[in-house]
Amino acid sequence: MSDIPIEDLDLAAATAEHETLAAAVREHERRYYEEDAPVVSDAEFDALVARLEAIEARFPNLKAESPTQAVGGKASSKFEKVAHARPMLSLEKVFTEDDVRAFVTSVRRFLNLPEEEAVALYAEPKIDGLSLALRYEGGDLVQAATRGDGRVGENVTANVRTIACIPRRLTGAPDLLEVRGEVYMGRADFLALNERQAAAGEKSFANPRNAAAGSLRQLDPAITAARPLRFFLHGWGEVSGPLPPTQEATMRWLGEDLGLPLNPLAALAPDLDAVMRVFGALEAQRALIDYDIDGVVYKVDRLDWQARLGMVSRAPRWAVAHKFPAEQAQTLLEGIDIQVGRTGALTPVARLVPVTVGGVVVSNATLHNEDEIARKDIRVGDTVVVQRAGDVIPQIVRVITEARPAGSQPFVFPDHCPICGATATREEGEVVRRCTGGLTCEAQVVERLRHFVSRQAFDIEGLGEKQVKALWDWGLIKGPGDIFRLAKTDAESLTPLRNRDGWGSQSVRNLFAAIEEKRRIPLSRLLFALGIRHVGQRNADLIARHFGSIEALAETCLGDEEKRAQALAELQDVDGLGPIVVEAFGQFLAEPHNETVLRDLIAELDILPPEARAADSPVSGKTVVFTGTLERMTRDEAKAGAERLGAKVSGSVSKKTDIVVAGPGAGSKLAKAAELGVRVMTEEEWLALIGA
Numbered sequence: 001m002s003d004i005p006i007e008d009l010d011l012a013a014a015t016a017e018h019e020t021l022a023a024a025v026r027e028h029e030r031r032y033y034e035e036d037a038p039v040v041s042d043a044e045f046d047a048l049v050a051r052l053e054a055i056e057a058r059f060p061n062l063k064a065e066s067p068t069q070a071v072g073g074k075a076s077s078k079f080e081k082v083a084h085a086r087p088m089l090s091l092e093k094v095f096t097e098d099d100v101r102a103f104v105t106s107v108r109r110f111l112n113l114p115e116e117e118a119v120a121l122y123a124e125p126k127i128d129g130l131s132l133a134l135r136y137e138g139g140d141l142v143q144a145a146t147r148g149d150g151r152v153g154e155n156v157t158a159n160v161r162t163i164a165c166i167p168r169r170l171t172g173a174p175d176l177l178e179v180r181g182e183v184y185m186g187r188a189d190f191l192a193l194n195e196r197q198a199a200a201g202e203k204s205f206a207n208p209r210n211a212a213a214g215s216l217r218q219l220d221p222a223i224t225a226a227r228p229l230r231f232f233l234h235g236w237g238e239v240s241g242p243l244p245p246t247q248e249a250t251m252r253w254l255g256e257d258l259g260l261p262l263n264p265l266a267a268l269a270p271d272l273d274a275v276m277r278v279f280g281a282l283e284a285q286r287a288l289i290d291y292d293i294d295g296v297v298y299k300v301d302r303l304d305w306q307a308r309l310g311m312v313s314r315a316p317r318w319a320v321a322h323k324f325p326a327e328q329a330q331t332l333l334e335g336i337d338i339q340v341g342r343t344g345a346l347t348p349v350a351r352l353v354p355v356t357v358g359g360v361v362v363s364n365a366t367l368h369n370e371d372e373i374a375r376k377d378i379r380v381g382d383t384v385v386v387q388r389a390g391d392v393i394p395q396i397v398r399v400i401t402e403a404r405p406a407g408s409q410p411f412v413f414p415d416h417c418p419i420c421g422a423t424a425t426r427e428e429g430e431v432v433r434r435c436t437g438g439l440t441c442e443a444q445v446v447e448r449l450r451h452f453v454s455r456q457a458f459d460i461e462g463l464g465e466k467q468v469k470a471l472w473d474w475g476l477i478k479g480p481g482d483i484f485r486l487a488k489t490d491a492e493s494l495t496p497l498r499n500r501d502g503w504g505s506q507s508v509r510n511l512f513a514a515i516e517e518k519r520r521i522p523l524s525r526l527l528f529a530l531g532i533r534h535v536g537q538r539n540a541d542l543i544a545r546h547f548g549s550i551e552a553l554a555e556t557c558l559g560d561e562e563k564r565a566q567a568l569a570e571l572q573d574v575d576g577l578g579p580i581v582v583e584a585f586g587q588f589l590a591e592p593h594n595e596t597v598l599r600d601l602i603a604e605l606d607i608l609p610p611e612a613r614a615a616d617s618p619v620s621g622k623t624v625v626f627t628g629t630l631e632r633m634t635r636d637e638a639k640a641g642a643e644r645l646g647a648k649v650s651g652s653v654s655k656k657t658d659i660v661v662a663g664p665g666a667g668s669k670l671a672k673a674a675e676l677g678v679r680v681m682t683e684e685e686w687l688a689l690i691g692a
């Protein structure tokens with residue numbers, strides 16, 4: 001973000017900066033709302049929006065195309081869409097007592113209130129979760145929807161029915177009642193969930209909010225049911241029948257009479273002093289409350305006033321969010337460690353002299369990536385400002401440059417993996433640098449081996465993630481070639497597998513047989529199994545077809561650098577293979593460790609050339625989509641069969657789709673096919689067509 005004072009910007013500079021900022025805000029919103037995986041702290045995001053708004057205040061024409069005019073997040077395509085009867089709004093943010101005073105003044109001015117008329121505000125914690133609209137008809141919970149973009153959200157009813165504290169039936173409710181509130185996860189529950197996730201080898205969540213969002217937006221309600229989600233009421237939408245006259249009385253009615261979960265920390269503040277006391281009290285309690293709150297929301301208590309105040313663009317005029325300042329402290333940056341993730345991403349982590357930030361001792365902070373280090377010019381030996389915002393992972397906000405020791409040097413990000421020594425590369429347009437050591441890098445090998453034996457790759461029965469991890473831990477397999485020597489290694493071992501926990505004689509025999517069976521493997525599967533970046537099944541197939549055999553591939557691509565360059569140049573010309581794929585493939589081969597792995601596999605395996613494709617089959621050149629349950633074959637078999645006959649298999653229906661093969665339970669794809677007039681057939685009809 002630029003720090004040029006707004007007054008100094010001319011229209012051209014403002015337009016350019018606005019465009020960059022707007023794109024960044026949209027991207028962060030997408031990551032936050034749609035992927036539940038933000039990459040910046042709330043405070044950093046707020047700063048970007050604040051700068052965007054400041055530019056727009058001076059150049060209002062820029063507003064038209066700005067993310068400031070919409071509530072973030074689109075409804076995800078996973079769930080059915082639900083239009084909100086009344087929009088779900090967002091809140092204006094304020095940061096200081098003066099801002100709160102200005103809010104009250106603007107309310108007063110708008111309502112034309114006399115000086116002596118007090119404006120009571122209903123204050124409650126701003127919970128860091130996600131908002132949810134619950135629709136009750138005749139007292140029954142009939143629908144639950146996320147906010148989405150404020151007008152259209154996602155239907156998550158089945159999942160919400162599994163949340164224990166949300167009543168499925170209300171007694172004494174009006175015919176129609178839509179209540180709104182926040183779904184969240186407690187901090188202790190979040191930590192326990194992450195531990196369970198890690199133990200199961202599943203992804204862990206960055207913070208309780210993401211955990212709540214990820215848990216709610218599950219296609220399988222059983223998963224949501226197993227996640228400790230909670231809910232607090234904070235408002236309502238459509239309601240039939242009259243409401244009490246104030247926010248407080250209505251909340252009490254909903255909470256105490258109807259039994260919806262009401263936050264006990266909410267309070268009515270008759271004047272500004274009282275408001276600031278509530279704010280101070282909640283800020284002081286913040287670390288002790290078992291869930292994340294990032295501020296206090298104030299709502300004008302009188303509902304008739306709320307109605308008169310109405311809303312502007314995306315937020316009500318009668319409510320405001322008073323955000324807590326981020327908790328910060330200064331400390332010394334002792335070092336920058338580079339961690340290598342399971343997929344090879346190099347992540348810099350700041351090693352700090354331990355310091356207490358908001359009641360928690362912090363000794364590490366994320367540095368995100370090398371650009372971030374360069375942008376903030378963070379150097380080892382610097383005194384830095386550390387911040388814990390709503391996030392669990394602390395961040396480095398800035399360097400106290402005045403305290404920088406003489407002779408300090410900018411941080412040089414390594415271009416080799418600190419674990420295995422392989423080259424670490426960064427693709428154009430990417431912020432992450434990745435180790436190319438793949439199958440030979442200790443940080444990645446278990447993940448890579450798991451991929452290597454997975455269903456679409458070698459598909460070795462009885463060799464799942466757990467077994468791979470165990471075999472690796474015991475030193476029985478270090479790389480993929482070792483899998484095919486396992487029977488021999490085991491026979492020579494003093495503690496053979498059959499005597500180890502979790503392995504019986506029969507299962508070991510079965511495993512060895514399953515491995516033997518996969519010694520014969522099509523070239524494309526082998527290429528896919530290697531886990532080369534960007535080389536998925538389709539690209540692996542294209543590469544395999546181009547070379548025609550492993551011998552041809554080895555002859556041109558292994559060993560001789562010049563020959564390889566030539567081979568890669570030719571690969572570029574293959575229809576469907578982009579330069580990014582070819583570059584990634586080339587980088588993989590250029591790494592000596594990888595060449596060793598590949599040569600080792602060639603020696604162990606019987607690698608089959610690609611089958612010739614039938615050019616004149618009735619489906620050759622056609623794009624096919626399989627949807628619903630197939631009864632005579634698995635999805636993979638259907639796909640492989642279609643591809644063998646020269647068809648292209650796609651996962652989604654579009655204008656380019658020629659045939660949709662629909663089994664029982666087909667849903668939105670079938671509807672889309674009907675809408676686009678695409679030919680639809682049953683599995684039987686498909687089998688008849690291809691003559692199977």
Ligand code: IVH
Pocket residue numbers: 089090091124125126127128129130131147182234235297316319321
């Ligand atoms: S009131 C019309 N109250 O904050 C006002 N929102 O930044 C609508 N939130 O979308 C919201 N705690 O998801 C309200 N006590 C609270 C809240 C709260 C958290 C969330 C909510 C809203 C977002 C706006």
